[in-house]
Amino acid sequence: MNSYISRRPIQLAHKILRYYGITNPGQIDLNAICLDKGVLVIEAPLKGALARLVRNGKDRALVRVSDRIREVGQRRFAIAHEFGHFILHKKKNQLSLCHRSELLFWYQEFPLEEQEANAFAVALLMPDFLFEIRGCCESPTMATIERLSTEFKTSLTATTLRYLDFTRHDCAAIFSVDGRIKWFRTSENFPLRLLDMQTLVDADSFAGRLFAGHPYPGVPQQVPVGMWAEDHEFSQSFTIQEDAIYLKTYQTVISLISIQPSSPLYQFLTKRAVSTAW
Ligand SMILES: [Zn+2]
Numbered sequence: 001m002n003s004y005i006s007r008r009p010i011q012l013a014h015k016i017l018r019y020y021g022i023t024n025p026g027q028i029d030l031n032a033i034c035l036d037k038g039v040l041v042i043e044a045p046l047k048g049a050l051a052r053l054v055r056n057g058k059d060r061a062l063v064r065v066s067d068r069i070r071e072v073g074q075r076r077f078a079i080a081h082e083f084g085h086f087i088l089h090k091k092k093n094q095l096s097l098c099h100r101s102e103l104l105f106w107y108q109e110f111p112l113e114e115q116e117a118n119a120f121a122v123a124l125l126m127p128d129f130l131f132e133i134r135g136c137c138e139s140p141t142m143a144t145i146e147r148l149s150t151e152f153k154t155s156l157t158a159t160t161l162r163y164l165d166f167t168r169h170d171c172a173a174i175f176s177v178d179g180r181i182k183w184f185r186t187s188e189n190f191p192l193r194l195l196d197m198q199t200l201v202d203a204d205s206f207a208g209r210l211f212a213g214h215p216y217p218g219v220p221q222q223v224p225v226g227m228w229a230e231d232h233e234f235s236q237s238f239t240i241q242e243d244a245i246y247l248k249t250y251q252t253v254i255s256l257i258s259i260q261p262s263s264p265l266y267q268f269l270t271k272r273a274v275s276t277a278w
Pocket residue numbers: 081082085096097098099102113114117
C-alpha cells in the first residue's frame with residue numbers, strides 16, 4: 001500500500017474498534033459490526049466483481065459478497081474493504097463494484113479511494129495495537145504467518161504484508177507468479193538488493209521446487225543469497241533462510257526470506273555497515 005494516503009482510514013477503523021471495546025482479534029465480528037453501523041452483508045452470486053456496495057440512503061447500505069470467495073480471510077477483506085467505502089466515501093457512487101485485483105493485489109496502482117478502502121480494511125482486521133505485539137518478535141516463517149492468519153482470520157497474503165510492517169527481523173516477502181518474480185516487499189531497512197521483477201525463479205530455490213511440484217519440506221530452508229539478492233560481493237558465499245508457501249488458486253508462491261541474527265551473512269553485513277560508517 002502506498003504511504004502517501006492520509007491516516008484518516010486508519011483513524012476511523014481504530015475509532016470503530018475502540019467504540020466496540022475490542023481488545024483481541026477474536027472479537028472483531030465483522031458482520032455484526034457492519035450491521036450495527038447500518039450495513040447488511042449478504043453472500044450472493046456476483047458477475048464481474050468480488051464485492052459490491054449498494055447505498056440505501058445516507059446511513060444504510062447493502063454489501064453483496066461473491067459466493068465464489070471460498071477463503072474466510074479473503075471474504076473478510078472484501079467485506080471490510082466495502083465497509084471502508086461506506087465509512088470513508090459517503091459522497092461517492094450509490095453503487096460501487098470492487099474487482100478481484102483491487103481487493104487482493106495491493107502492489108498495483110489503484111485510484112486513491114481503492115487504496116483508502118484497503119488501508120481501512122487492514123486497520124480494521126489487523127489493527128496495529130493488536131497485531132504488533134503478536135507479530136513483531138515472532139520468527140519470520142510461514143508457520144508464524146499461518147498462526148497470525150488463523151488468529152486474525154485474514155488471508156496469508158494480507159497477513160504476510162502486515163507482518164512486514166512490524167517485524168524486527170530483516171526479511172522480505174517475494175511474490176512469484178508462474179515461475180517469475182512478480183513483486184516483493186521488505187521489512188524496514190532490509191539490507192539486500194533483491195532481484196528485479198520478472199526474473200525467473202531459480203529452480204533450486206524453495207519457490208522453484210514448489211513450482212515444480214515438490215512437497216513442502218515442513219521447515220524453512222537455507223539457500224544461496226544469490227538466488228534472491230543481487231549483491232555480487234557475497235551472493236555466492238552466504239546463505240539466507242527461505243520459507244515459502246504455494247497458493248495454488250493464484251499460481252503464486254510467497255517466499256519469506258530472512259537474515260538470521262546468528263548467521264555468517266548477518267555478521268558480515270554488520271561488519272560492513274560498521275566499516276562504511278567510519
Ligand atoms: Zn473498492
